[in-house]
Amino acid sequence: IxxxxxxxxxxxxxxxxxxxxxxxxxxRAVCKNDFSELALAxxxxxxxxxxxxxxxHPPTRVSEAAGIVxxxxxxxxxxxHPSAPLPDRxxxxxxxxxxxxxxxxxTELYVIPPRYVKVAVALGIVIKPGYPIEGxxxxxxxxxxxxxxxxxxxxxxxxxxxxxxxxxxxxxxAAVAQVEGVEYVRNLRLAGWDAKTEAWVEVVADxxxxxxxxxxxQLALDEVVELAEITVLDGPALKPxxxxxxxxxxxxxxxxxxxxxxx
Numbered sequence: 688i689x690x691x692x693x694x695x696x697x698x699x700x701x702x703x704x705x706x707x708x709x710x711x712x713x714x715r716a717v718c719k720n721d722f723s724e725l726a727l728a729x730x731x732x733x734x735x736x737x738x739x740x741x742x743x744h745p746p747t748r749v750s751e752a753a754g755i756v757x758x759x760x761x762x763x764x765x766x767x768h769p770s771a772p773l774p775d776r777x778x779x780x781x782x783x784x785x786x787x788x789x790x791x792x793x794t795e796l797y798v799i800p801p802r803y804v805k806v807a808v809a810l811g812i813v814i815k816p817g818y819p820i821e822g823x824x825x826x827x828x829x830x831x832x833x834x835x836x837x838x839x840x841x842x843x844x845x846x847x848x849x850x851x852x853x854x855x856x857x858x859x860x861a862a863v864a865q866v867e868g869v870e871y872v873r874n875l876r877l878a879g880w881d882a883k884t885e886a887w888v889e890v891v892a893d894x895x896x897x898x899x900x901x902x903x904x905q906l907a908l909d910e911v912v913e914l915a916e917i918t919v920l921d922g923p924a925l926k927p928x929x930x931x932x933x934x935x936x937x938x939x940x941x942x943x944x945x946x947x948x949x950x
Contacts, residue, residue, distance in 0.1 A: 716789040729785040733776050735838050736761040745799050757797040761838050771803045771913040805880035807887050807916035811873040811924030818868035823918045827866050834862045837911040848911045856902035878927030880905045887928040
């Protein structure tokens, strides 16, 4: 059974860096950074990220509610959802109880899990001569997964995908173009999941518009990305959500000699 509540000894440099925040905060949650720092320090939890949404009311999804603070938390590990970690009820309750005794009396507090928006990426690349096709394909896939990951040390800035930040196909193309062995990105197709029809809906760019419109998936204030499907091919990209088909079997059978064993 995994233990909880322990931590490695803090280094002297880390302790010195924490002094300023401790003196400013004095174990009280007043400003935005206070809530996020105290949430990560909640005893009995193992959180990797905490984001604060001031004036966001989760039940009504109103973003300009006075006196309300919503804290979104991510666990460090989630075996059931490794690519889209969600805190359990016990973690949410402990963080809420920890912050509730440190908030101002006039503050209405909510501790909530993140909401994920499923996306599918189909990538077509051209690989430089002399590079292994399978190795470059796997490296390009890893770059996209890390770029869209919701938890540190991944994401565009190393702090996980920002809450509410839209997904633009051009950003993903730029990230893949930096992969060693990729000559250029042939095309990238992006799609979002429609829960009503239970199907992928591809977003397309409009280059002829003024200004040009990129292929984009919009996110709400409390949403982050979950990369549900990805394919990478050395050639034209597949349809988003479509899997790479296995090669067909040879029509002509090939006889294989088998030596008879005697006992």
